[in-house]
Amino acid sequence: MYTKRREKLVSLMKKSSIDMAVLVPGPNMYYFTGLHLKQSERIALAIITKDEKLYFLMPQVELNKMDTQNSNATFSYSDEEGPFHALQQLKQQIGLLGIVGVEFDSMHVKEQRTIEGLTYEHLYDIGEVIRELRINKDSNEIQLMRQAVNIVEESLKATLPMIKAGISEMEVAAQLEYEMRRRGSEGTPFGTIVASGYRGALPHGRASTKTIEAGELIVLDFGSIYKGYVADITRTVAVGEISPTLEKIYSIVKQANEAAIETIKPGITAHEIDETARAIIQNAGYGRFFTHRLGHGVGLSAHEEPYLMQQNKVVLKTGMAFTIEPGIYVKDVGGVRIEDNLIVTEDGYENLMTFSKELINL
Template identity: 75%
Template sequence: MFQKRREQLVSRMQQQSIDVAVLVPGSNMYYFTGLQLKQSERLTVVAITAHHQLYFLVPQVELTKVDLGNGGTILSYSDEEGPSQAIQQLKKELGTAQTLAVEFDTMRVKEQKAIENLTYDTLCDIGETIRDIRMEKDEHEIALMRQAVQIVEESLAATLPIIQAGISEMEVAAQLEYEMRRRGSEGTPFGTIVASGYRGALPHGRASTKKIETGELIVIDFGAIYKGYVADMTRTVALGEVSPTLKTIYSIVKQANETAIAAIKPGMTAHAIDDLARDIIRDAGYGNTFTHRLGHGIGLSAHEEPYMMQRNQLVLKPGMAFTVEPGIYVQDVGGVRIEDNLIVTEDGYENLMTYSKELIIL
């Protein structure tokens, strides 16, 4: 699998006359090599050449995580000696590269300083090429995303019964994260959002010490990670009966969500899907309260291509995975967001989520 992905990357590199691509720890390194690390004080890079060579420059403490089953050469170093000698080895292996490509979005100054020791004429960004490759998910990736979705849906169902007047948003978030962990989640891809009452008007209202009260809507936006792949879910629930205004807002957002999803198919553009949801909210008189894009891509990252937003002319293709999450946020009143995870299929879409979108009253 990883070798096949590298072949795709090498083919693009050859088309663009790129001699070497250097990747840093993160989702791209994992996608092409299987090495799953986070950036730390210890230098780690992977070099992939246009001649299909693969080099891992890693600290000795991480050697057991490197799988050479699909080829590759390890250049390691101890904490005591540092990476200088390993970098010189890599320089010798690579020789002179006319064009060297790196990840402008994620490379730190630390890694940049290290590659300055390599010999090359031109430096360019490999990010756009990689984003394009990763945008269309294969069946293996989709299967892992289905598992991640199952984790978030089951965890929400297990958490809702604890919500009652007087419980804090943080307590709800903690229970939710516990439920995801016990079902196999490797962690959370972003800070869990539990925003009740007036705090629901904050699109990114991280869980706080606020106590939840009867008659409030509660926006719950959270995610799980299963074998590297992300599920991102939002449901808005009510504690007791809520006002007619809040019920109306909920029905508008639900209609916007369902209308946008129903139109998903190959050939549609990202902005056209966004427009469908945005028009419903605007026509209902709440246009200025929908303050973010309709959705974002999901996969190894919580936010990646494609972005479902105004002016994005990207044409949808089978395998693309993204969220649809319209929202209305009224200051001092509350907010509603409903989010599903979608896959574009050959003739339409698959909604990975099955959780009810009817207003749940606790």
């Protein structure tokens, strides 16, 4: 699987005259090599050359994670000696280079300064080339995403009974994260959002020490990671009876979510889907309170291509995966967001999420 992915990458590299791709720890390194690392103060690089060779520059502490048969050579270093000598060995192996592709949106300055020890003409942002490969998910990736979705849905179901007036947002977040871990999540792809009452007007209102009160809506936005793949769900629930205004806002967002989903099919643009949801919210008089794009791609990253937003003319194709998450956020009143994870199919879409979108009163 990883070999075939690298072959596709090399094919695109050749079209752009890229001699070598340098990947840092993160989704792209995992996608092309199967090596799952996090960026840290220790330099770790995967190098893919135009002749389809794979090299690693790696701290010794990470060597046990590697399948040495998967690469042509690994150049390692200890904490005491640092990466300089290993980099020189790598340099001797690969020789002179013209264009080196790097991840401009992921590479740290320290990592870039390290590869300046190689001999090349200039750096090229290889991000667009990689995004072209990762944007369409294969059947194996989609199955892993289904598993990640199952984790978030079952964890939400297990957590709802403990939510009540008098507990804090932090307690709810802790329970959600505990339930996800119990079900196999490798962690959270972003800070868990539990935003109750007036804090619901914060689209990124991560859990605080605020106490939940009766009559409030709570925006619950959280994610799981299963074998590298992310699920990202948002549901908004009520604690006790809520005001007619909040009920109206909830109904509008639900309608926008469902209408946008029904438009999904190959050939439609990201802009058109966003516009479908946005028009419903605008026509209801809440347009200025919908302050973000409709959705974002999801896969090995919580946010990736395609982005469903105004003016984005990208055409949907089979295998694209993304969220649909309209929202309304009214300062000092509250907020509502409802989010599903979708896959574009040959004749429409598959909604990976089955959790009810009817308003739940706890």
